Amino acid sequence: MASNALENKVAMVTGGSxxxxxxxxxGLAKHGAKIVCCDLKQSANPNGYEADKDVPTADLVVKNGGAAIFCQIDISNAEQVKDGFEKTISTFGRLDMVINCAGYWAPFRTFAEEDDELWSKMSAVNTLGTARMCRSAIQQFLKQDVDLKWGSRGRIVNISSCAGNFGFPGEVAYSATKAAINHMTRAGALDHAKDYINVNCVSPGVVATGMARQNFENNAIHETMQKATPWPRLGTAEDIAEAVVFLCLPGSQWMTGQILSVDGGMTIGVPPPS
Ligand SMILES: NC(=O)c1ccc[n+]([C@@H]2O[C@H](COP(=O)([O-])OP(=O)(O)OC[C@H]3O[C@@H](n4cnc5c(N)ncnc54)[C@H](O)[C@@H]3O)[C@@H](O)[C@H]2O)c1
Known part of the structure; x- marks a missing residue:
């Protein structure tokens, strides 16, 4: 449902294309937020399931009557991240929310088959990149006043993964870097609760996106993922967006440091036999 609850608020969304x-x-734009779509490129992942993926996100927001810009950022590059924050402030004058959705995943392999190159890339994007975005956001939030009606000075929502909550075969480096996101959420939230800065995290299960398409199209993997998910269907990007938007609205202002699993029950236990 649309509202003006985030009117005049500005959100940077990494992986926003x-x-x-x-x-x-x-989803944030529907509540009035101005969007800075931060990504490696403006075009969507060609393997994605979005019906309108030929229209870039920022263009779609503007077409729907909102305000948005695209900002080319590789979150593993400190200089580009700095430029992205400067562009956001010079365009919209402030920053209220950062959603850290950009992530790197590589197809399954055993722990023994992983190498330093994979670990470096996973760490540079998933762990260091997310931490860098969080730190830069908090530094900007601290320059701004608390909005008592909204309940916050600024909000961060990180995106980790169910693979960060439990061991996932074939994804050791990915799991470890996603677990790091869960924990930087908790520890970062503790440091900045006194500043009215919320740091929360959404931990998705298996979701139909371009990143996961090869798993959806592999019958054996798809069947395993579905069996591990108690809910009768796997996830959609909208399932995740609804939870993230909630964590940006006034109603969630007293939540911080939380890892919210949105995974069709995948991490609550072993589903009964079907
Ligand atoms: N799809 C799933 O099943 C699943 C499950 C759990 C967690 N996740 C996580 O969800 C997040 C979003 O992934 P998705 O499934 O929507 O994939 P996606 O491929 O549809 O979107 C990812 C976007 O991130 C961008 N990106 C990648 N590296 C970047 C970087 N270094 N800097 C800036 N942008 C970058 C890509 O260009 C792409 O537009 C990721 O962090 C992923 O690890 C996905």
Whole structure:
């Protein structure tokens, strides 16, 4: 449902060109937020499931009557991240929300088959990149006043993964970097609760996006994922966006440091036999 609850608020969404990030950007814009779509490229992941993926996210927000810009950022590059924050402030004058959705995943392999190159890339994007975005956001939030009606000085929502909550075979480096996101959420939230800065995290299960398409199209993997998910269907980008938007609205102002699993029950236990 649309509202003006986030009117005059500005959100940077990393990974905003595709999948969950795109859906989150569109969801926040429905509540009046101005969007800075931060991504490696403006075009959506070509493997994505979005019906309108030929229209870039920022263009779609503007077409729907909102305000948005695209900002080319690789979150693993400190200089580009700095430029992205400067562009956001010079365009919209402030920053209220950062959604850290950009992530790197590589197809399954065993722990023994992983190498330093994979770990470096996973760490640079998923862990360091997310931490860098969080720190830069908090530094900007601290320059701004608390909005008592909204309940916050600024909000961060990180995106981790169910693979960060429990061991996931074939994804050791990915799981470890996603678990790091869960924990930086908790520890970062503790440091900045006194500043009225909320740091929360959404931990998705298996979601139909370009990143996951090869798993959806592999019958054996798809069947395993569905069996591990108690809910009768796997996830959509909108399932994740709804939870992230909630974590940006006034009603969630007293929540911080939380890892909200949105996973069709995947992390609550072993589903009964079907
Ligand atoms: N799809 C799933 O099943 C699933 C499950 C759990 C967690 N996740 C996580 O959800 C997040 C979103 O992924 P998605 O499934 O929507 O995939 P997606 O491929 O649809 O979108 C990811 C977007 O992030 C961008 N991106 C990648 N690296 C970047 C970087 N270094 N800097 C800036 N942008 C970058 C890509 O260009 C792409 O537009 C990721 O963090 C992913 O790890 C996905």
């Amino acid at each position: 595709s999948g969950m990030g795109r859906s989150i950007a569109l």
